[in-house]
Amino acid sequence: MPRTDALLAEPALLEAQARLGRALVKRAVLGAQARVRAGELAPDLVVDAALASLPATAAGSLHPVLNATGVLLHTNLGRAPLSAAALAALEVAAGSCDVELDLATGARGRRGRGALDALAAAVPAAGGVHVVNNGAAALALVATALAGPGSATGPAREIVIARGELVEIGDGFRIPELLAATxxxxREVGATNRVHLRDYAAAIGPDTGFLLKVHPSNFQITGFTSSVSVAELANLGPPLVVDIGSGLLAPEPLLPDEPDAATVLAQGATLVTASGDKLLGGPQAGMLLGSPGAGAQLVERLRRHPLARALRVDKLTLAALEATLAGPPPPVSRALHADPAELRRRAEALAARLRADGLDAQAVASLATVGGGGAPGVQLPSAAVALPERYATALRQPGDGGNRDRDDGRGDGNGNGGRDDGGVPAVLGRLEAGRCLLDLRALPAEADERLYAAVRAVSG
Structure with missing residues (x-):
């Protein structure tokens, strides 16, 4: 049995230690030695076995996944994959950078000035902008500053909100519980399915902190319903805060019913809150956009609130957000605007290659969704490769857990991992009518070769 210290001195394992750390590499070596003792491995193969079991990065619990679910913003897969421009910005920000320094004067600079300027440029109707660490944090900051108890606000004040907008989203997160925690x-108004302007007007009083309108996220109420528009609420007097949720900054023709920041501000909202990692296609962040005048003053008040420090975003988020706003369309935008005919062509080509290899594969029509709480009920025409149901598990857990993907971690700018060094990427499809569907809407064309290789690798 080769000695552990001698193995760790091997050039290949020394290089791995420089990338991954000694402790992680040593565990891999000890695991390979245990296999030798069990008679599963020849002693001269310990180094190769240890290297093969190492993850691509020190964050070994994270693995690149090809998103073939047809859900463009899959929350369990991290929502929006970052663009190549955002990944390049992360490399710059990962080292020492001028995130809070004015290089011209050597004095302290405005933190995140590039990201804030890019956000303001993307929504010219906004009079002021600010960024916190996620959408829930943006709403919590507003509720604390405008209605929470404290020296600046006095006793707790009321948030007037329609009962039908007291929503629960993923993992049991509830908007009313977040607001109450501040x-x-x-002050709930209306009924679950119907609310009228008079309901809001009757609820407004000296204790009103602000009116709140919340995007319904991933559900719809249909039938005998009514709601009140932003324009109508804007005339009632108190500040109007609108949580649009999905992060659209401008109207999207493919999603005509999805609210966007520019339109909501133009309709009279005082403040808009939104997420950065949904339809915007950027990193997790909470964006606050105020109207000119009162909204801009409110944004500045929120920026100076003590809680804002606790909700501050780091330099990596600021860099990725700026690149997303100022750079080329991110992957989620390209997926949203994918040509169904091209998707069908890709599915047919993949299925034909797999059938030529003796596999049961068919190109089928499919329906994709936005996901991430955006555009509930909207279905997007797509195409998929249909395989036997057993492929769903095999593709999700290819090979042994430690060697499922030997990517170099650089990524391809589409959230689909990096260069394939011979391993097998995990693939998440969906089950439908007893078949495993690999929907191509959320995958760029350059991922097709990796998808083909993954199916072939688990077909035996």
Whole structure:
């Protein structure tokens, strides 16, 4: 049995230690030695076995996944994959950078000035902008500053909100519980399915902190319903905060019913909150956009609030957000605007290659969704490769867990991992009518070769 210290001194394992750390590499060596003792491995193969079991990065619990679900913003897969421009910005920000330094004067600079300027440029109707670490944080900051108890606001004030907008989203997260946790009081108006302007007007009083309108996220109420528009609420007097959720900054013709920041501000909202990692296609972040005048003053008040420090975003988020706003269309935008005919062509080509290899594969029509709480009920025409149901598990867990993907970690700018060094990427499809569907809408064309290789690798 080769000695552990001698193995760790091997050039290949020394290089791995420089990338991954000694502790992780040593565990891999000890695991390979245990296999030798069990008679599963020849002693001269310990180095190769240890290298093969190492993850691509020190964050070994994370693995690149090809998103073949047909859900463009899959929350369990991290929502929006970052663009190549955002990945390049992360490399710059990962080292020492002028995130809070004015290089011209050597004095302290405005933190995140590039990202804030890019956000302001993307929504010219905004009078002021600010960024926190996620959408829930943006709403919590607003509720704390405008309606929470404290020296600046006095006793807790009321947030007027329609009962039909007290939504719960993924993992049991509930908007009313978040708001209540800030110490603010909720004033519910209307019925679950119907709310009228008179309901809001009757609820407004000296204790009103602000009116809140919330995007319904991933559900719809249909039938006998009514709601009140932003324009109508804007005339009632108190500040109007609109949580649009999905992060659209401008109208999207493919999603005509999805609210966007520019339109909502033009309709009279005082403040808009939104997420950065949904339809915007950027990193997790919470964006606050205020109207000119009162909204801009409110944004500045929120920026100076003590809680804002606790909700501050780091330099990596600022860099990726700026690149997303100022750079080329991100992957989610390209997926949203994918040509169904081209998707069908890709599916047919993949299925034909797999059938030529003796596999049961067919190109089928499919329906994709936006996901991430955006555009509930909207279905996007797509195409998929249909395989036997057993492929769903095999593709999700290819090879042994430690060697499922030997990517170099650089990525391809589409959230689909990096250069393939001979391993097998994990693939997440969906089950439908007893078949495993690999929907191509959320995958760029350059991922097709990796998808083909993954299916072939688990077909035996």
């Amino acid at each position: 110490g603010a009081r909720l």
